[in-house]
Amino acid sequence: MSAHSRLRITVGVLAAVAAVAAPWLVDAYGAALLARTLVLGLVAVSVTLLTGVAGLPTLGQTGPFAAAAYACALLGLHVSPAGSIGVVQLLAGATVGALFALLTSPLVVPARGVVLLMITLAIGELVTIAAGRWRPVTGGTDGLTVFAETRPVWGLPPLADDRARYLYALAVVAVVVGGLFLALRGPAGLLLRARRDDEQRLRASGHGAAGLVLAAFVAAGAIAGVAGSLLVTTQQYVSPAEFGFDVATLLLLGAVIGGTGSLGGAIVGTAVVLGARDWLSGILPGRAPLLLGLVFVGAAYAFARRGAEPGLPSLPLARPRGPRFARSRLWRRREPRTAS
């Protein structure tokens, strides 16, 4: 085993231990914030699947996220007011998220690049507007409050406090991200990365790109749907403010900062962005969005510079490797000068 692999395993184990121990290190509010970070981190994972792995930039993952969250909230309010079963909620969320992706696929599947970014942005915004206006169903801007507690599966006690809800969210996120990681190690990952690199070449090798793109959107929709279900479980409240443009940009920023091809990096990146925003809002009241905007401009600059190498890490959380990066100006500045 190489030193690099050993380091990665050590960091992974330490991160897992820290993630499990975290709710005991903070108060109930902190545990709720951590759970929310995990939920948004999972949506960022779906953004990474599309943007980083498949090369399909998106600002619209708040769409399936919102649709699934409202569906699960309505399920909790009208179908099982005494308390939902987590597994059922998760399946419902994944199904609604996937269906949302399927319904919007005629708009997004043919589009690429900036056009795709704009279309997905529009879809996300329309969903937020619909959530705010469709008051009889969504509760409008007041949102929906789900008082009943969720049981993970039949026979287990309900998730009664923020710590339990965080651990439940952590377990679900670990299973989903682990499953996606394994799936991307196989042919699906190869084909998506090949599409990102050169779609024309993929077609010339007999692969229908449209089917592949559709599958990526549906899978990402299902993941965002699972996150929507978790939002209801952990927060017990849903409102349009959870799915606005600012959230969509935070998710994309988190995915970019985490290294756009890394699933774990997407969660870490989202945690960094949310942490920075909430921490900055404490010490610089009213100026956090401005500073966050500057961070976003910087990330977008690095993202654009990296255009020739889509999907590969470009920011400090995941340092690039290989001779082509050594030649890039972005990294050359950091290399020690050598006498020649």
Added chain:
Amino acid sequence: MTAPLLATEAVRRRYGSLAAVDGVDLAVEAGTRHALIGPNGAGKTTLLDLVAGGARPDAGRIRLAGRDVTALGPARRARLGIGRTHQRPAVWPTLSTLDNMVVAGWRSPAARTGRGGRTNRLRRDAADLLDRLGLTAAAGTPAGHLSHGQRRQLEIAMALFGEPRLVLLDEPAAGLAAPDLRRLWDLLADLPRTVTVLLVEHRLDLVYALADTVTVLRAGRVVDSGPPAEIRRSGAARLAFAEAVG
């Protein structure tokens, strides 16, 4: 009489006011090596694009083994047995050399049969082909890190790996050093006759040595077509190149 494996019938393609391909009739018999030669801008690469489905003709028809494929996209044509390489080698830069081969061969008929998992089977078969091209040491290297010559060889291997009925090679020798050229030559010369080759190449020595039939294009039109010896004798190729330069 059986239909040729590939037939283009009065195929035209314009880019603005330029007629890149202007009514080309071409018949490539199964199992043969057919070369397209001509000066730059003669329409050779455009014709390959039209055959592969990367571009659609403005007029005319394209048939593969008698079947009209004019309306089919490139993926469908590839699945019908058309493999191709590009003038600028097109590989997937972030995938390893071996993974490039796996993705390229994934839809081939051979990939769907045999023992073991498809990925492992493809990796095993791909390793043999990479060995023949001297790319074994680069099997785990991201294709974006390969030299130009290695990328070209990899793309040729990818095109052949799908076991195509017809392979379109766009200047396969361009940018290759002598040892790599030798390997390429051996590979093309050893191709089974189940694979038909349509070759665009500026190296006329390679063309005359390899091709059964040579078609000379100029300004999007067929100037001459026949066996290499005949084309060489007629001087059509020389004339086409000279007129283009003059």
